Amino acid sequence: MRVSADPLAAPRAIGGRAPDVFKPGGWVEMRSYAEDDVVDFVVIGTGAGGGPLIARLAEQGFSVIGFDAGPYFRPLEDFASDEAEQQKLYWLDQRIIDGGNPIRMGGKNSGKAVGGSTVHFAMVSLRFRPEWFKSRSALGYGADWPLDWREMWDYYTRAEKALSIAGPVNYPWGPKRPRYPYRPHELNGAAELLARGAEAMGYKWTATPLATVSAPHGNSPPCVYRGFCRFGCSTNAKQSQLVTFIPRAIAAGAEIRDLAMVGRVETGPDGRATGVHYHREGRWRFQKARNIVVAGYAIETPRLLLASANDRYPDGLANSSGLVGKNLMTQSNQAVWGVMDKEVRWNKGPPSLAITEHWNYDDRKNFQGGYCWMAQGPLPVEWATVVTGSRKLWGAPLREQMMQYNHQVGLKMVGEMLPSERNQVTLTDEVDQYGLRIPRITYSWSDNDKALIQHALGEMQTSLELVGATDIFRQEDDTNHLAGTARMGSDPRSSVVSADCRSWDIPNLWICDGSVFPTVGGVNPSLTITAIALRTADRIKALATRGEL
Amino acid sequence: MTERYPGYDVLAKRRTPSWNEQTRQVIDHRLAITREPRYLLPELFNILDAVCARIVPQPGDRPPVPLAALVDTKLYTNMQDGFRYAEMPEQGEAWRRGLAALDEAALAHYEKRFPQISGEQQDDILRRMERGELSGGALGDMPAQMFFAHRVLLDIVSAYYAHPTAWSEFGFGGPASPRGYVRMGLDRRDPWEAVEAKPGEEETARHENARVR
Numbered sequence A: 001m002r003v004s005a006d007p008l009a010a011p012r013a014i015g016g017r018a019p020d021v022f023k024p025g026g027w028v029e030m031r032s033y034a035e036d037d038v039v040d041f042v043v044i045g046t047g048a049g050g051g052p053l054i055a056r057l058a059e060q061g062f063s064v065i066g067f068d069a070g071p072y073f074r075p076l077e078d079f080a081s082d083e084a085e086q087q088k089l090y091w092l093d094q095r096i097i098d099g100g101n102p103i104r105m106g107g108k109n110s111g112k113a114v115g116g117s118t119v120h121f122a123m124v125s126l127r128f129r130p131e132w133f134k135s136r137s138a139l140g141y142g143a144d145w146p147l148d149w150r151e152m153w154d155y156y157t158r159a160e161k162a163l164s165i166a167g168p169v170n171y172p173w174g175p176k177r178p179r180y181p182y183r184p185h186e187l188n189g190a191a192e193l194l195a196r197g198a199e200a201m202g203y204k205w206t207a208t209p210l211a212t213v214s215a216p217h218g219n220s221p222p223c224v225y226r227g228f229c230r231f232g233c234s235t236n237a238k239q240s241q242l243v244t245f246i247p248r249a250i251a252a253g254a255e256i257r258d259l260a261m262v263g264r265v266e267t268g269p270d271g272r273a274t275g276v277h278y279h280r281e282g283r284w285r286f287q288k289a290r291n292i293v294v295a296g297y298a299i300e301t302p303r304l305l306l307a308s309a310n311d312r313y314p315d316g317l318a319n320s321s322g323l324v325g326k327n328l329m330t331q332s333n334q335a336v337w338g339v340m341d342k343e344v345r346w347n348k349g350p351p352s353l354a355i356t357e358h359w360n361y362d363d364r365k366n367f368q369g370g371y372c373w374m375a376q377g378p379l380p381v382e383w384a385t386v387v388t389g390s391r392k393l394w395g396a397p398l399r400e401q402m403m404q405y406n407h408q409v410g411l412k413m414v415g416e417m418l419p420s421e422r423n424q425v426t427l428t429d430e431v432d433q434y435g436l437r438i439p440r441i442t443y444s445w446s447d448n449d450k451a452l453i454q455h456a457l458g459e460m461q462t463s464l465e466l467v468g469a470t471d472i473f474r475q476e477d478d479t480n481h482l483a484g485t486a487r488m489g490s491d492p493r494s495s496v497v498s499a500d501c502r503s504w505d506i507p508n509l510w511i512c513d514g515s516v517f518p519t520v521g522g523v524n525p526s527l528t529i530t531a532i533a534l535r536t537a538d539r540i541k542a543l544a545t546r547g548e549l
Numbered sequence B: 001m002t003e004r005y006p007g008y009d010v011l012a013k014r015r016t017p018s019w020n021e022q023t024r025q026v027i028d029h030r031l032a033i034t035r036e037p038r039y040l041l042p043e044l045f046n047i048l049d050a051v052c053a054r055i056v057p058q059p060g061d062r063p064p065v066p067l068a069a070l071v072d073t074k075l076y077t078n079m080q081d082g083f084r085y086a087e088m089p090e091q092g093e094a095w096r097r098g099l100a101a102l103d104e105a106a107l108a109h110y111e112k113r114f115p116q117i118s119g120e121q122q123d124d125i126l127r128r129m130e131r132g133e134l135s136g137g138a139l140g141d142m143p144a145q146m147f148f149a150h151r152v153l154l155d156i157v158s159a160y161y162a163h164p165t166a167w168s169e170f171g172f173g174g175p176a177s178p179r180g181y182v183r184m185g186l187d188r189r190d191p192w193e194a195v196e197a198k199p200g201e202e203e204t205a206r207h208e209n210a211r212v213r
């Protein structure tokens, strides 16, 4: 098989064509716009939020260009089975972290590629608990979303269908949902142990709904259980944006610009957004547009809005509430690890094949928020950093611990952290390779966050003890997904965008990614981001029809 | 350490359907890495080499993974992590200061340069750094503890466990595309996975591992 030239060296989606991600060396035709074509929509970011929005807008007849700072990968040719090499999927540009509990960035939470973080995400595709959309009024913490869970339930169904989610016939928690489009994946050893532990505790568990196909779909063959999902799927079984909504978008007439970093959104004399300054092929360029959607995720979205400050908007765009960059949330991602007599070989298959959401739905606890836990299968480098980080092992003891690799088992949580204005993204005076100011990410856990984590660690430990794991230890410090920093709401004074992801201040500026979450919930966020994007596309169409764009 | 996966060599699978062409290229490149320092000056590189030997001690009966060269390459190619603690300088600067600080501490406590003191003495200095007991001097305002946790351990350990020699040692299947895996449950092994030696059965395991393809 041929291996193509470096996708990071020069744009691939250019000159009227884009890579065919399903065919080595293949191309698909792509519409291209000129810079002074005033397109209907420019979308900045092509991940879980941007991808579906670009596709649906194009399918509804709008002219759309999707920009991504990252490269346009061909999974079949560019992806090696190797943790170190595949760092190329991550957003590794410099970011400063501080606060009481600094969030480690890079591979933990940010992608830089056409398809965004979904190119390397772990594919766990979960719905929110309905009450989370009204967590302030129904559960007494955080903030209410301006969305109705029943409407979201429909959009979840559409998202699950579009991503061919493989999951159980009956999902054990929450209101009824249709059966998943694809049958659940078989459990691996690590997932079997989660199931046994949950049953011993009297908790329900299920095969995790995953965005990787369990039977062929279109050009995607079924998952081959190679287990390198977090480092890109060279099989194309994974239903990332790169192989789902992005090809749809191009087929529907959208243009994708890879290696195109947007540095500034411009506004005109009437205060409306007029286009974007972006860096591609060695120089700054300008693209005109009628509407601009920022979908760069919870760090880059506020960074861009803040960096676009001008005389009219001295605090940054869409920031009259002062909330752009504030209320950053991550999710607690602590784990408990142990050793089994049996061989587990946890690296086989997607890492999180089984889940229990018990503590997302049981409210008998002395803290706010919920969490789930999942089976785990970290690859060697990641596992070694867990061992050194949590157990402080080095020298001979480190090598001895690593010898247990094929016998290790673990459970890892995804926990809800509460929004706080102290947790935020601001700009430093240092600049990056594009000459753009580097973000500073400040984060501290609250007492509630700590209580939730301790509860989860205790529960996961019990589960491991009940399956006979030995040499158990806790990983106390990990976090993962991001959210917040441009929250949606019903009041312009306490939110940045409306339920339609439209900014309150600038009617033709929209935000459609994980940043709009007012609260983060106790499940992985991407399916909710995608569901919101599908809804936003429908709302834009409805507003356009009424002449309200 | 007795061998747990005797005779298993992940590189023997190089030509099997567990490796694709892009993986072969990446691993070949890693194995061919130059042993000469390109980023650090030789003096600091020698200190790094001594540190690596304490953080990940390697057996004498096989060619060592060139850890110092791998870390030096990370610095030389400016391979970033994607974040920097506000208290820390950028990675190259951190390494230069941190290595010089270890040397200073060796001179202060043992009156010899870091590479010249014994392994136990080196561990003692490293532990002082880990506990945050070193400060000032070459470190400047960089916290010793953070340098140890977020540079020394992270960079050296990540380099070792990204190397096929390490994978063979603990029986990791290694690259797995396009073939993937089939036998998923507990105590199930695909024929292209390493065989673990149960006590007393090392020779059987060695024999079977020779056929792992």
Ligand SMILES: Cc1cc2nc3c(=O)[nH]c(=O)nc-3n(C[C@H](O)[C@H](O)[C@H](O)COP(=O)(O)OP(=O)(O)OC[C@H]3O[C@@H](n4cnc5c(N)ncnc54)[C@H](O)[C@@H]3O)c2cc1C
Pocket: A044, A045, A046, A047, A048, A049, A050, A067, A068, A069, A070, A107, A108, A109, A110, A111, A112, A113, A114, A115, A116, A117, A118, A120, A121, A122, A123, A124, A125, A126, A230, A260, A261, A262, A263, A295, A296, A297, A298, A300, A301, A304, A481, A482, A512, A513, A514, A515, A524, A525, A526, A527, A529
């Ligand atoms: C290792 C890992 C595992 C994960 N596993 C799961 C999981 O199992 N389930 C789940 O639900 N979620 C998971 N996530 C989280 C999930 O991937 C993200 O929540 C989701 O992709 C965020 O969607 P988004 O559209 O907001 O941003 P992203 O998907 O990150 O997309 C943002 C895109 O915008 C681009 N961009 C940013 N700024 C600019 C700019 N100025 N100009 C041009 N382009 C720009 C970036 O390059 C990027 O491609 C995981 C994340 C990681 C890192």
Ligand code: SF4
Pocket: A212, A222, A223, A224, A225, A226, A227, A228, A229, A230, A232, A233, A234, A235, A236, A237, A238, A349, A350, B180
């Ligand atoms: S386990 Fe499945 S989804 Fe993950 S990388 Fe392999 S084929 Fe892709």
